[in-house]
Amino acid sequence: MSDLSRRGQRLIESPPAAEYLREHFARSAAPYDPELRPDGYIPLCVAENKLVGDLLLPEIGKARQIPAQALSYDQMIGSRPFREALAGFLPRFTGRALRPEHVAVLAGAGSVLELLFHVIADPGDGVLVPTPSYAGFWPDLETRDELCIVPVHTRASTGFRLTPELLDAALGSAGRPVRALLFTSPDNPMGRVYSRTELEAVVSWAERAGVHLVMDEIYALSVFGPTPFVSAASLRPSLGERVHLVWAFSKDFAASGLRAGVLVSENAAVLAAVDGLAYWACCSGHTQLVLGEMIADAAWVDGYVAAMRHRLGEAYRQVAAALTASGIPFLASDAGFFLLVDLRSYLEARSWEAEAQLWRRLLDGANVNLTPGSACRIGEPGFMRLCFAAVPSQTAALAVDRLARVLRA
Numbered sequence: 001m002s003d004l005s006r007r008g009q010r011l012i013e014s015p016p017a018a019e020y021l022r023e024h025f026a027r028s029a030a031p032y033d034p035e036l037r038p039d040g041y042i043p044l045c046v047a048e049n050k051l052v053g054d055l056l057l058p059e060i061g062k063a064r065q066i067p068a069q070a071l072s073y074d075q076m077i078g079s080r081p082f083r084e085a086l087a088g089f090l091p092r093f094t095g096r097a098l099r100p101e102h103v104a105v106l107a108g109a110g111s112v113l114e115l116l117f118h119v120i121a122d123p124g125d126g127v128l129v130p131t132p133s134y135a136g137f138w139p140d141l142e143t144r145d146e147l148c149i150v151p152v153h154t155r156a157s158t159g160f161r162l163t164p165e166l167l168d169a170a171l172g173s174a175g176r177p178v179r180a181l182l183f184t185s186p187d188n189p190m191g192r193v194y195s196r197t198e199l200e201a202v203v204s205w206a207e208r209a210g211v212h213l214v215m216d217e218i219y220a221l222s223v224f225g226p227t228p229f230v231s232a233a234s235l236r237p238s239l240g241e242r243v244h245l246v247w248a249f250s251k252d253f254a255a256s257g258l259r260a261g262v263l264v265s266e267n268a269a270v271l272a273a274v275d276g277l278a279y280w281a282c283c284s285g286h287t288q289l290v291l292g293e294m295i296a297d298a299a300w301v302d303g304y305v306a307a308m309r310h311r312l313g314e315a316y317r318q319v320a321a322a323l324t325a326s327g328i329p330f331l332a333s334d335a336g337f338f339l340l341v342d343l344r345s346y347l348e349a350r351s352w353e354a355e356a357q358l359w360r361r362l363l364d365g366a367n368v369n370l371t372p373g374s375a376c377r378i379g380e381p382g383f384m385r386l387c388f389a390a391v392p393s394q395t396a397a398l399a400v401d402r403l404a405r406v407l408r409a
Contacts, residue, residue, distance in 0.1 A: 078105030095234030153379030191333025225334025344382030
């Protein structure tokens with residue numbers, strides 16, 4: 001007989017972590033090494049930028065005079081100095097001035113999403129999420145908030161384009177109250193940067209529907225293609241009561257382990273309610289100090305962002321060339337750390353079971369882990385996400401060669 005609560009038992013029976021992540025952590029103990037382990041594991045399934053550590057570590061590791069306040073309790077949604085530093089930094093991509101009192105800091109973007117949706121929606125309420133989607137939204141919103149994500153499926157035949165008509169259809173068929181639309185730009189998993197016109201259509205739709213719009217702009221600075229990033233914050237004179245921005249240091253500053261996520265909202269009640277839960281999701285005082293000093297150095301940030309974008313672009317081009325040479329089709333990417341490969345022609349049948357079998361065959365045969373399309377809630381089987389910045393570029397190219405050999409077998 002289990003000693004767990006019903007909630008605890010559900011976590012055991014249905015773990016929030018997807019199978020590809022469980023395989024990732026199990027195989028990470030034997031990673032690829034060209035000399036020690038040439039057949040070792042290559043993870044192309046986790047959206048991390050491993051190409052800029054040499055730029056970040058010296059800055060993060062600088063000797064600092066740590067104030068006593070860093071060892072003490074502070075405001076749970078972030079110290080005032082750190083929120084002031086963020087209010088000065090975030091306009092780099094929001095395109096408008098921000099006030100520190102509209103900024104909250106928590107332990108990562110996942111915590112920001114969980115707490116934000118906890119206070120704007122009730123258990124059982126719906127949240128619209130266009131697909132293909134970031135796989136983590138489902139555990140972020142459904143595990144403890146007990147919300148129901150309503151996918152808004154776009155199709156490959158239209159270039160995965162989102163339209164107001166698709167949003168209307170999803171809203172009308174949700175079968176439950178819908179409190180919010182969660183929209184990501186730049187997009188994950190496609191690496192698409194949405195234009196001002198496309199974003200205007202999304203913002204206008206949310207206004208007409210009377211729902212909250214949560215904009216995930218976590219890859220705002222990680223743009224390496226020709227399309228400039230446009231923040232939803234730049235489309236209106238103010239965010240208003242129902243538009244909220246989410247950003248974090250995990251992607252643009254390749255620091256997912258430091259757990260520093262940011263919420264920007266002008267809704268005082270939302271911020272007060274989030275503050276009521278923030279004790280359980282605080283960012284450490286030391287981390288706030290380090291990151292605050294880092295983003296306050298404008299010259300260093302300028303150089304870092306330029307180098308980071310250049311390296312992402314080079315890594316993308318190398319992997320794109322390897323995929324092209326191997327005859328593996330893919331969707332072009334402009335931002336982020338990933339692209340979608342189109343493996344529909346390699347499926348034994350157009351089914352999710354066949355996609356799962358293909359993903360397993362690639363994992364076991366090539367020892368390369370991709371994110372299966374089912375995890376991204378893609379509306380049709382056969383697409384998988386490839387994270388080209390998760391390993392050195394030569395390792396990513398080797399992984400493509402391994403994948404191609406398995407696909408040809």
